Amino acid sequence: MTNPLTQEQVSSFEENGFLFVENALSPDQLSALNTDFGEWVEESRQHSSAYGETIDGRARFDLEPGHCAETPAVRRISSPVEISDTYLEAMRNNRALDAVAQLFGPNIKFINSKVNSKLPGTATEVKYHQDFLFETHSNDNLMTVLYFMDDVTMENGPLEVVPGTHKGLLYEHWHGGVFTGAITQELEDELRPKAVHCTGPAGSACLMHTRLVHGSNPNNSSDPRTLFIISYGAEDAHSLITNHIPSIYDGEVVRGVATNRVRATQFEMAIPEYPKEASFFNQQARLKA
Template sequence: MPDTLPQGRPAHRPVVAPALLDEYRARGFVTVPGILEPALVSALKQATDRLWEAGRGLAEKTRHYDLSAGHHAGNPRIRRVSSPTELDPVFEQAAFDSVLGDIAADLIGGPVKFYHSKINFKLPGGGEEIGWHQDWPVFPHTNANLVALSVPLTPSRRANGCLRTIPGSHLGGARSHWAGGRYVLNCNESMTDEELAAAEDSEVDPGDVVAHHGLVVHGSAPNPSPDIRTTWIIQYAAADAFAYTAPVIDSRHRNRMVRGEPARHARVEAGVIELPPDFSAGYSSIYSLQTGRAG
């Protein structure tokens, strides 16, 4: 096999152990411990620091920056940087050429393409809760073979609002993310006491990667700790999964192949799809949609 595929795509090199693949398929999420090289983690942290500083002086949100109330240069309160692959080549290289692409291809089980990415900052002293939700209903595709890779850039613990996931919830299909006629971007109303009791914390460190399926139910609590929690999240899709709706986070890199060849056919899973609102004119943020606040 050649070292690279056409258009400069790296050849897929399997990296996820079979036992972890089985865990992912059965539970809908898995942690791949210590998979990232320290040099890559360091480069991602430095690039994130540069983006944070670049957003410090913003007066209002932009296409790339989502700001929390009270943000100003002396007290930056950046909640999210969308599409960092457009802002710093370190993220583009990591998303497409590093072991992250191999992890995605392993879990997708074949050719994989990039959909979007974002850096989430869970601010200290109460950084906002993310309600229970699934990714696929927010950006439905012709099939649900989507995987999100969470790359912690700071230690992620229950005490600072780490990712929480419901094991096996991906096997139950899509849930409604509407309530009372309003799109709330969470499925809190469908959650049972048994599911809440089964929720697991993903307590991880820089160098680890947490992967979750597009239909697994997940969320996170507020961050009452004094330390920020920073995570880069990359959303990948199977090559034969095609979006039905406008992207919530667009990028010039959307649908660019990561491993393998582009699909010539769409694989369509049967079923009724509850659509999100039309985001073609722009997407506010998960924070404003879940709280009902504008902005």
């Protein structure tokens, strides 16, 4: 494997906690991922509530309130790698994964995957949060990779990341005894002006350190915004809790080798609540409530 990143890109990631990578997926991968996704959206028209099943018995396909046959609003597909060989192959082999191996490697494992979709006319938004607060591991060399399955523009609800926050505090995601899966609205309002919008052509990816504060607004355009999102980690980062998007492929070593070692770093956080429903969108909805 050749290292895809320049020293400048490596330094930029270390400084900012995120990196935009073009051509993370090949044109064939992108087209095949979108074909499967299109079929899932068609199928969703026959359903009025979350459906399908992941290995822990929760629904695999999560629907935004207001979903109907005329305006499908699939917002989350959990663990697509289990129901599609295309997604599984892309998870195991893509240019962004090579970049993760360069940054956190050489030994990298798969943790979980999902599709986040904002179809035109839907209200799906993501409150600001840090992924590490959902996936507590012995060390924080975990990377969330968000692959753009559509062109991402300023209008269709791009990912917003707050540079440098991966080096800062772990913010509380429980408020008043309730796990909202998000930082407070006050803190979000304070950080949003500092956020960078991750836009770019389909096939690109944004690599994001697990501690980086991020979120996104609803899609205000007539174009879809679909992301295939994978969490990878250093092979010696071991989970301290149950995977919130469980997968039969959890722990598969996708670059390098299994070392049978654990590396621990110092941090403290409240243990997240294991989601009872299809996805964290219902947990985040409690923030507004």
